[in-house]
Amino acid sequence: MRVRKAVxxxxxxxxxxxPASKAVPKEMMPLVDRPIIxxxxxxxxxxxxEQIIIVIASGxxxxxxxxxxxxxxxxxxxDHGDIETLRTMRRISEIGTIAFVHQKEQLGLGHAVLMxxxxxxxxxxxxxxxxxxxxxxxxxxxxxxxxxxxxxxxGSIIALQRVPRDDVSRYGIVSALHGEGRLVEIGDMVExxxxxxxxxxxxxFGRYVLTPKVFDKxxxxxxxxxxxxxxxxxxxxxxxxxxxxxxxxxxxxxDAGTRLGWLxxxxxxxxxxxxxxxxxxxxxxxxxxx
Numbered sequence: 001m002r003v004r005k006a007v008x009x010x011x012x013x014x015x016x017x018x019p020a021s022k023a024v025p026k027e028m029m030p031l032v033d034r035p036i037i038x039x040x041x042x043x044x045x046x047x048x049x050e051q052i053i054i055v056i057a058s059g060x061x062x063x064x065x066x067x068x069x070x071x072x073x074x075x076x077x078x079d080h081g082d083i084e085t086l087r088t089m090r091r092i093s094e095i096g097t098i099a100f101v102h103q104k105e106q107l108g109l110g111h112a113v114l115m116x117x118x119x120x121x122x123x124x125x126x127x128x129x130x131x132x133x134x135x136x137x138x139x140x141x142x143x144x145x146x147x148x149x150x151x152x153x154x155g156s157i158i159a160l161q162r163v164p165r166d167d168v169s170r171y172g173i174v175s176a177l178h179g180e181g182r183l184v185e186i187g188d189m190v191e192x193x194x195x196x197x198x199x200x201x202x203x204x205f206g207r208y209v210l211t212p213k214v215f216d217k218x219x220x221x222x223x224x225x226x227x228x229x230x231x232x233x234x235x236x237x238x239x240x241x242x243x244x245x246x247x248x249x250x251x252x253x254x255d256a257g258t259r260l261g262w263l264x265x266x267x268x269x270x271x272x273x274x275x276x277x278x279x280x281x282x283x284x285x286x287x288x289x290x
Contacts, residue, residue, distance in 0.1 A: 001123050001124060002048075003048075003049070003123075003124050003125060003126055003147045003150060003151075003209055004048075004049065004050045004051060004123065004125075005049065005050070005051045005052075005053060005119070005120050005123070005125045005126070006044040006047075006049045006051070006052050006053065006125060006126040006127070006128055006143070007053045007054075007055065007112075007113055007116040007120065007125060007126070007127045007128075008037065008040055008041065008044070008052060008053070008054045008055065008127075008128050008129075008130060009055045009103075009109055009112035009113065009127070009129065010025060010027040010037055010054055010055060010056050010063055010130065011055050011056050011057040011060070011102075011103040011106060011112055012026070012057075012106060013057075013106060014026030014027075016257065016258055016259060017029065017259065017262075024062055025037075025056070025057070025060055025062055025063060026131075026257075027063060027130050028062050028063060028066065029256075029262065030266075031133065031254075031256060031262075031265055031266055031269055032266060032269045032270050032273055032275070033273070035066060036130050036131070036133065036256045036262075037054070037063060037066075037130040038066075038092070039130065039133045039135075040128040040129075040130040040133075041067070041095060041096075041098070042095070043128065043134070043141045043142065043143055044096075044126065044128055044143055045095055045096050046141045046143075046144070047126070047140075047141045047143035047144035047147060048144065048147065049096070049126060049143070050096070050097060051096070051097045051098075051099065051119075052096060052097065052098045052099070053098075053099050053100075053101060053116045053119050053120065054098060054099070054100050054101070055100075055101045055102075055103050055112045055113075055115050055116060056100055056101070056102060056103070057102070057103060057106065058102045058103070058104050063100075064100055066092065067092060067093060067095065067098050068093055069090075069093040070089065070093075073089065074086055074089060074090065077089065099119055101115045101116055101119065102115075103115050107223070107227070107228050107229055108223075108224075108226070108228025108229045108230055108231075109129075109228070109229075109230065109231045110218050110221055110228070110229035110230050110231040110232075110233065110234050111218070111228065111229040113127060113214075113218060113231055114215060114218040114219065114229070117215045120212065120215075121212070122212050123212060124150060124209060124210065124211050124212065125209070125210060125212070126143050126146065126147065126207070126208065126209050126210075127206075127207070127208040127209075127210060127231075128143060128206065128207055129206025129207070130206075130256070131206060131255065131256050131257030132205050132206035132207070132253055132254075132255065132256070132257070133253070133254040133255075133256050133265055133269075134159075134205070134206075134207065134249070134251045134252065134253045134254070135251060135252055135254070136249075136250055136251035136252070137272075139250055139251070140250070141251075142159055142207050142249045142250075142251050143207055143209075145247065145249050145250065145251075146158075146159060146207055146208070146209040146247060146249070147209055149183060149209070149245065149247050150209040153183070153243070153245055155211070155242060155243040155244060155245050156208070156209065156210045156211050156214065156235070156238060156242070156243075156244045156245065157208065157209045157244075157245050157246070157247050158174070158186065158204055158207075158208050158235070158244065158245070158246045158247070159204070159205045159206070159207035159208065159246075159247060159249050160174065160184070160202045160203065160204060160205065160246040160247060160248050160249070161202075161203055161205055161248060161249065161253065162201050162202060162203070162248070163201055163203040164201070165195060165198070165201055166195060167203075168193060168195055168198040168201060168203065169192050169193060169194055169195060169198075170192065170203075171192065171203035171204060171205075172189055172190070172191050172192070172203065172204035172232050173189070173190050173193055173198045173199060173200055173201070173202060173203055173204070174186045174187075174188070174189050174190075174199070174200060174202045174203075174204060174246050175187045175188040175189070175190070175199035175200060176200060176202065176246070182247055182248040182249075183245055183246070183247055183248075184202065184245065184246045184247075184248075185243055185244070185245055185246075186239055186244045186245060186246050187239065188236060188239065189204065189232050189235060189236050189239075191230070191232050202246060202248070204232075204246075205249075205253055207249070208231075211238075211242065213238060213241065213242060214234055214235065214238055217234035217235075217237045217238050218231075218234045220237075221233045221234045221237065254268055254269065267279070267283075
């Protein structure tokens with residue numbers, strides 16, 4: 001069965017960005033010229049996804065409004081002859097089929113994914129965490145890479161990359177049963193282990209292609225740290241019933257989930273945009289001495 005649907009959780013409080021995220025979801029904070037979440041939506045569409053399901057907090061409308069049309073603004077742009085911007089705005093509202101699910105309580109990533117069960121149905125689906133902005137210029141989007149692996153192996157696929165050993169405590173780390181090339185079969189996963197306890201240096205990043213069986217596991221997963229339902233716990237349970245694979249994707253990941261990561265991502269993406277020359281000139285002129 002083809003992977004046609006993608007779930008994008010976007011209902012968190014964004015506490016790392018407070019007070020900026022008090023009224024505006026962190027997924028709507030800009031990276032150069034578009035909000036963080038738009039990069040994930042565009043990646044999903046470029047990977048052949050036909051329906052995008054965004055899980056948002058109750059009472060939060062900014063993401064819905066962003067992907068909706070804005071007739072008054074479009075008329076204003078047309079009247080003022082800004083046709084290029086008009087086309088950009090229209091592309092956003094025409095990007096694809098987007099449905100919204102409201103998460104009434106913030107009970108963790110696993111719970112957010114579970115909220116999409118009825119819309120996903122009994123078919124494989126992708127999950128994209130927009131905090132991880134992963135670009136692969138000139139190559140396949142990461143979600144497409146995982147979909148290809150799903151079709152080849154008919155098992156859930158998790159995006160992996162190697163990280164420095166000293167950084168393993170910042171990530172979910174997998175234990176590999178065996179591997180071939182970029183693909184490994186996962187035996188277990190540990191969330192933010194100590195350097196000494198980490199089973200490998202293969203870290204989980206925010207892209208998944210999952211079988212619908214994961215919903216059964218999420219429904220029976222007990223609340224873990226912080227009273228939340230953890231996706232990692234459900235995936236660990238899934239490995240005991242069917243193969244779960246990890247794939248070391250091709251691409252560059254930008255961490256937009258922390259203040260420092262978001263700042264770095266803005267600089268990196270600006271250097272790949274039409275602002276590159278001006279940004280380089282500005283950076284060269286900075287006095288970086290202590």
